[in-house]
Amino acid sequence: MVIVPEGMIPGLLTRQASFEAVEKVFAAMASGEAANFPVVREAMPTEDALYGFKGGVAPGILGLKAGGYWPHNLERRGLINHQSTVFLFDPDTGRVKALVGGNYLTALRTAAASSVSIRHLARADAKVLGMVGAGHQATFQMRAALEQRAFEKVIGWNLHPEMLPNLQKVADEAGLPFEAVELPGLRDADVIITITSSFAPTLMADHVSPGTHLACMGTDTKGKQEVEAALLARATVFTDEAAQSVSIGEAQHAVAEGLIAEGDVTPVGAVINGTHPGRTSAEEITLFDGTGVGLQDLAVAASIVETAVADGTATLVPL
């Protein structure tokens, strides 16, 4: 089998490869060629940890990401708190094929999802990128987003403004001006990414101008919410996986309030496949509810394995 340790992955995995893997697997999910399995997520008896499995199957890909959140890792042991590992199997035989460190990969596959949505749903002439959230993951989202349109400016808001220099730094790298704004200031954005762990809406419907594309990336649990439910009623809503969007994603609230139905939520893969037209006017608000699915991890891990085997950097262990 092939082993690609966590430490090697930043040197092997590009944003481009993550994008291609995620775009392809979203398309396969929408056409019914790929499916995610029910998610297992359990509270651990020690360390206040959460642990679980996200599995799936797609053409040539089978496996799971296992891991979770150990909130005391950093303070107690100097390890990062999110710990995960991807295991790939041969879909033809059931034999284990590869083990891939899942931490850096998770950051890039999540950024790739919003980036895919921007490629397929944002206006071609988008100029201003708005960021809601300025944590570690926000920087990955922002770098990936900036590659999708000829952005001229980034504006951003964060609950704790002292974290905004994280966004400033990425804007500097890209040679773009960055401006901290209040939430109503996001009306100037053509694309908005929300990437917070909020349990109450932050971005309200009247903070968003016609023609905007939103990628809401922070809500992956019952109870979390980043944007006002009324915004989903005004928008055309897309997602990675509709069943997850309406149960644990951003759409859960709009559906619970009866503002939209599950049938109003379209897999972005249908736009990639051309079976849904996507954006149909310059005034339409499009909203991508990125809930995160196991197949994103598996597809990116499969791409890493391919690269690591091709360039001879993978560890090969006889089984």
Place this chain on the structure above:
Amino acid sequence: MVIVPEGMIPGLLTRQASFEAVEKVFAAMASGEAANFPVVREAMPTEDALYGFKGGVAPGILGLKAGGYWPHNLERRGLINHQSTVFLFDPDTGRVKALVGGNYLTALRTAAASSVSIRHLARADAKVLGMVGAGHQATFQMRAALEQRAFEKVIGWNLHPEMLPNLQKVADEAGLPFEAVELPGLRDADVIITITSSFAPTLMADHVSPGTHLACMGTDTKGKQEVEAALLARATVFTDEAAQSVSIGEAQHAVAEGLIAEGDVTPVGAVINGTHPGRTSAEEITLFDGTGVGLQDLAVAASIVETAVADGTATLVPL
């Protein structure tokens, strides 16, 4: 991390070690110190395969068995049809700790379960072991069972009598006489193991004498059934995990017919822990419904890792 490939496991794993690991984890499950996670089991789009995950957590143990059944492996590729792999994690940090081949291990942990039930529930003076089923797994069950009492004879029945020499061979190894019987002949047995893939009852209540201990090991899916439901009403029923016993185990039918309730099914771990008296008379029929839980696999895999590290045969891969 530690890797113990499939091919090394028969040389590392003893029946004794499997027994101790399974007995200990059954006890921990009954005392609430250990828990199995919801099982994921999915039909694959190709190869008519079934694939899934069985995870759990116990003191010092965290992880899952992933794998399943690829029915064309043998004919198409010369590989065995059941393919599984165990992954262990550090419960303190969430980091992956070990990968252990899961095929041989599964046979031994399943045999250990019935063996644990015989140790704790069969009459001390049991002399005749009865086998219903004579496939590959039956030989593992039989070897483990013979170590628990001073058996003097083995009797056996199989739907296809041409497989009975499998049982004869194990009896010969143990220096015991073996006799093929019709089902009513099992009234002579003091301990009966059923290990078939039957979807209709084979062993009827009147094929079983007072004082017998039964270990029903074949039923792990809705619809499967090895023994007449009325037998469970006559017996004191034990299991590995009650919730699984009444939903996918042998007890599903007796519960569906209203003959017993979930509360009548006791985890064998309670007997191991001494919180349930177990058998209370020489006439009582005891029945162990072995449904198979992920923690059996994880506990045995953890024991294998310990042995392989101690004797220097494990493959160590830096992560």
